[in-house]
Amino acid sequence: MFGKTIKRVVQVGVALSFSVSAYAQQEVKIGVIYPLTGAAASSGAEMKNALELAADIINNGAKGIPDLPFSAGGGLPNLKGAKIKLIFADHQGNPQVGATEAERLITQEKVIALVGAYQSNVTATASQVAERNKVPFLNPESSSATLTQRNFKWFFRTTAHDDLFVQNFFDFFKDMEAKKGIQVKQLGAFNENTLWGNETTKLETKLAQEKGYNLVKTITYPAKSTQLTSEVQALKAGGPQVVMQSSYLGDAILAMKTYKELGFSPDMILANNAGFTDTEFIRTLGKDADYVITREVWSLDLAKKNPLIKQVNDLFNSRYKANFTGNSSRTFTGLMTLADAINRAGSTDTEAVRKALTETNIPGSKLIMPWKGIKFDATGQNVYGSGILVQIIDGKYNTVWPFDLATRDVTWPMPKWDQRK
Structure with missing residues (x-):
């Protein structure tokens, strides 16, 4: 009788654990750190818009753009349709604030990855926090060459550098x-x-x-x-x-x-x-x-050679009454790249996501950037970025x-x- 009781408790515990896990998979939390106030607030607002558009496409789809990854919507297919949830932080153009916000997003918000941070000096400090906590940091825009010369294991940059x-x-x-x-x-x-x-x-x-x-x-x-x-x-x-x-x-x-x-x-x-x-x-x-x-790194007139540029820009323009810029187009591409890695990992485990990022190989035909593709070298630098x-x-x-x-x-x-x- 006693043995049966124990067995039943264990079974209930397993069921409860599965329920919590299944619920957790409904959202994939990604922290994003940008200058939303201060001198670069205008740039930050454009990049925030680009991130929200990318997340919306992943979660809800983009009809009529079959060549764009995740355009079918429905979340991340390899995570049973888990939706991207962006958690924004404002670094104000201040490197110390950027580091503090990175720490908060990781330890309090429990994000599984970070995206940011536009200004290279802020990216430098925020990514140090991510490295210390073993959380992937995807950098779409910062171009200081030294960012990928630090022997970091968790830092990945999609843009070309200076x-x-x-x-x-x-x-x-x-x-x-x-x-x-x-x-x-x-x-x-x-x-x-x-x-x-x-x-x-x-x-x-x-x-x-x-x-x-x-x-x-x-x-x-x-x-x-x-x-x-x-x-x-x-x-x-x-x-x-x-x-x-x-x-x-x-x-x-x-x-x-x-x-x-x-x-x-x-x-x-x-x-x-x-x-x-x-x-x-x-x-x-x-x-x-x-x-x-x-x-x-981007220009609308290049749509003559890559129709995907105009198709996605039209979505952005219809929503925000502005065209992509080199900044916002890179930010959009950065989140799509991170989502690709998380989906291939089939997991929100940070090490699994990091490993998937190292194996990234997205062809240029799937990008709105005029690049040959996205593939990271041992330093985390995209070898196909160009200007x-x-x-x-x-x-x-x-x-x-x-x-x-x-x-x-x-x-x-x-x-x-x-x-x-």
């Missing part, structure tokens, strides 16, 4: 001379002074020396500056033909206004993405944003390099401020 992006600048100069007969020799560097901007400056200095360009002026300014007059005056005095610039949104807008105010008109401003590709950049500056060339250059003309981004992908010829040089209509 080693490649800065190299693209110099490849572009070489192609301009060879194919357009335009010589560039005098360069200036104008970059914000956090991890991203400082690393970019080092790369630009190194490559300029190696490739025989004269870097006539190098200026790093305090991030989130309220005035840049003295810095722009010093830059102007150096007389660069081309200014290579790394700025987040507020600084990018302020710099352009100061250039106009001081009549600084180099042949070209060659921007390193970030603030120059935020929707608010063109919205705020209007025609004064025209002619800038910026490195990019393009776009130029703003009449308030729109146009692909101008590589020339075989270009949808419009480069306008060079930029018209002087007093010669613009």
